[in-house]
Amino acid sequence: xxxxxxxxxxxxxxxxxxxxxxxxxxxxxxxxxxxxxxxxxxxxxxxxxxxxxxxxxxxxxxxxxxxxxxxxxxxxxxxxxxxxxxxxxxxxxxxxxxxxxxxxxxxxxxxxxxxxxxxxxxxxxxxxxxxxxxxxxxxxxxxxxxxxxxxxxxxxxxxxxxxxxxxxxxxxxxxxx
Numbered sequence: 001x002x003x004x005x006x007x008x009x010x011x012x013x014x015x016x017x018x019x020x021x022x023x024x025x026x027x028x029x030x031x032x033x034x035x036x037x038x039x040x041x042x043x044x045x046x047x048x049x050x051x052x053x054x055x056x057x058x059x060x061x062x063x064x065x066x067x068x069x070x071x072x073x074x075x076x077x078x079x080x081x082x083x084x085x086x087x088x089x090x091x092x093x094x095x096x097x098x099x100x101x102x103x104x105x106x107x108x109x110x111x112x113x114x115x116x117x118x119x120x121x122x123x124x125x126x127x128x129x130x131x132x133x134x135x136x137x138x139x140x141x142x143x144x145x146x147x148x149x150x151x152x153x154x155x156x157x158x159x160x161x162x163x164x165x166x167x168x169x170x171x172x173x174x175x176x177x
């Protein structure tokens with residue numbers, strides 16, 4: 001068994017919840033994961049994460065989305081208000097790593113991302129969520145522009161899928177740190 005996973009299985013509920021909240025800001029998702037302990041291996045953790053995520057609803061998704069900074073920004077205000085400093089710091093560090101390409105983009109792309117992020121939030125009511133790992137700022141901008149044509153329900157589900165992908169990546173990082 002993975003050492004990190006074994007320690008998480010044995011830790012108290014509060015610490016176990018905090019670890020999962022750092023991977024995905026939905027408290028109900030984190031509680032669902034903790035309730036499944038012990039989880040025997042990384043594959044079972046990944047499968048459980050998807051299974052629990054599939055039971056989430058709009059409020060849970062929005063709670064998770066609120067824990068992400070806009071592409072190219074550091075930490076959303078919601079993270080500081082909702083999460084402990086350690087959890088918020090971990091989530092913020094992962095966001096920084098995931099969005100690395102946005103920090104190296106040219107000023108024109110960054111300005112367009114900032115403008116379109118605001119338009120997206122006005123249109124859909126939540127932060128633009130994209131699994132940024134491995135994507136350039138220009139790619140993330142193109143995806144944002146394409147998704148602006150989605151209807152509200154389609155976009156909510158697409159954002160939830162992007163959050164699921166981010167959650168899986170973060171679980172993988174958490175297991176090896």
